[in-house]
Amino acid sequence: AQSVTQLGSHVSVSEGALVLLRCNYSSSVPPYLFWYVQYPNQGLQLLLKYTTGATLVKGINGFEAEFKKSETSFHLTKPSAHMSDAAEYFCDVSDNTSGTYKYIFGTGTRLKVLA
Amino acid sequence: DAGVIQSPRHEVTEMGQEVTLRCKPISGHNSLFWYRQTMMRGLELLIYFNNNVPIDDSGMPEDRFSAKMPNASFSTLKIQPSEPRDSAVYFCASSLAGPTDTQYFGPGTRLTVL
Numbered sequence: 162a163q164s165v166t167q168l169g170s171h172v173s174v175s176e177g178a179l180v181l182l183r184c185n186y187s188s189s190v191p192p193y194l195f196w197y198v199q200y201p202n203q204g205l206q207l208l209l210k211y212t213t214g215a216t217l218v219k220g221i222n223g224f225e226a227e228f229k230k231s232e233t234s235f236h237l238t239k240p241s242a243h244m245s246d247a248a249e250y251f252c253d254v255s256d257n258t259s260g261t262y263k264y265i266f267g268t269g270t271r272l273k274v275l276a
Numbered sequence: 277d278a279g280v281i282q283s284p285r286h287e288v289t290e291m292g293q294e295v296t297l298r299c300k301p302i303s304g305h306n307s308l309f310w311y312r313q314t315m316m317r318g319l320e321l322l323i324y325f326n327n328n329v330p331i332d333d334s335g336m337p338e339d340r341f342s343a344k345m346p347n348a349s350f351s352t353l354k355i356q357p358s359e360p361r362d363s364a365v366y367f368c369a370s371s372l373a374g375p376t377d378t379q380y381f382g383p384g385t386r387l388t389v390l
Contacts, residue, residue, distance in 0.1 A: 193376045204280070204367055204381030205319075212376070251319065255375050262375040263332060264309070268318045 163187045165254050167267035175275045180224075180239040182270045184252030187233065192256040194235045196226055199249045199269075208250070211235065222246070247274045278302070280382035282368050288388045294356040297385045299368030300349055307374045310343055310353050311367040313384070319367075325351065326374055358389045 168183040186192060193212055197205040209220025216228040222245075226237045235252060252267040281300040289295055301308050310322040323333040328345045336343070340359070345351040355362055365386050369379040 195378070197379075197381075202383075204369075204383050205379070206381065207378050210378060253379075261332065263324075264321060264375050264379070266319045266321075 163258060163265075165252055165265050165267040167250075167252050167270050169270055170268065171271045171273065173273040173275055174242045176244055177241050180237070180242045180246065180272065182237040182250050182252075182272065184226075184235045184237065184267060185233055186235070186252075186254045186265075188254065188256045188258055190256050190258055191230075192254045193262075194226075194228060195253040195255075196220065196224070196235070196237050197251045197253060198222075199251065201248075205251060208237070242272075242274045244274050244276065247272055280368055280370055280380055282366075282382035282385050284385060285383060286386050286388075288390065289358055290390050291359055292357045293389075294354065295358045295362075295387060295389075297353040297366050297368075297387070299351045299353070299382060301351070301368070301370030302380055303349065305370035305372050305380070306348070307371045307377075308345060308351050309369045309371070309375075309379060310351070311369065312364045313367060314364045322353070324375065355387075358387075360389045363387055363389050 164187045166185045195210045196208040199205045209218045211218045211228045219225045224239045249271045255264045283298045308325045312320045322335045323343045325345045343353045365384045367384045369381045371377040
C-alpha cells in the first residue's frame with residue numbers, strides 16, 4: 162500500500178450507538194487488511210483481518226469490517242458501542258506494491274464512548 | 277503461552293547516553309518488527325527481520341539507531357547516543373509468517389531522554 166487513510170482522528174459515539182471507523186487505502190494489488198485496537202498503556206492487539214475469501218470479516222468484541230475493492234475501503238463497524246470500546250483503533254494494510262510485502266499503518270482513530 | 281516480552285518497560289536516560297531495548301518474540305514466529313510510536317508521527321515501522329535477517333531497515337531514522345537479532349528468541353534495538361527527540365514508546369511485534377500475517381505486539385518500552 163502506498164498510503165492508508167483513517168478519516169477522523171477522534172470519533173465520539175453514545176453508548177449503544179453504531180460505531181463506524183473509516184479506512185481507505187491506495188494499492189494497485191490485492192492487499193492484506195487488518196484492524197488493531199490499542200488500549201491505554203498497552204500494545205496493539207488484532208481485532209480482525211482480511212486475507213482472501215469472504216469480504217465481510219467478523220472479529221472479536223462484536224466488530225466487523227467489509228473489504229470493498231471498488232472503493233478501496235475496509236471500514237470497521239460495531240452495531241452497539243460499549244464503554245469498554247473506548248480505545249485507539251488502527252487500520253493496517255500490507256501489499257507488495259514495492260516489491261516486497263510491507264505493513265503500512267493508518268494514523269489511528271481514538272474512539273470515545275459517551276454514557 | 278507467553279506473548280512478546282519487552283524490557284525494560286520504562287527507561288529514563290540523559291541525552292548522550294546509550295540505550296538498549298530488548299525483545300523476546302513468541303516462540304516459533306519467524307518475523308520480528310520494531311516500531312516507534314509518538315503523538316506527532318504515530319506508529320512508525322523501524323526495521324523488520326525475517327529468520328533473524330534484517331529485511332527492511334528503511335524506517336531506521338539515522339545511524340544512531342541499530343538493531344540486531346542474534347537468534348530466533350532475542351532482538352535488541354540500540355540508540356547511541358540518545359537525544360530528547362528519541363523519546364517515544366517503542367514496540368516489538370512478531371508474526372508467524374512475515375508481513376502478511378497477524379502481528380503480536382509486546383507491551384512496549386516507554387523511553388524518556390532528558
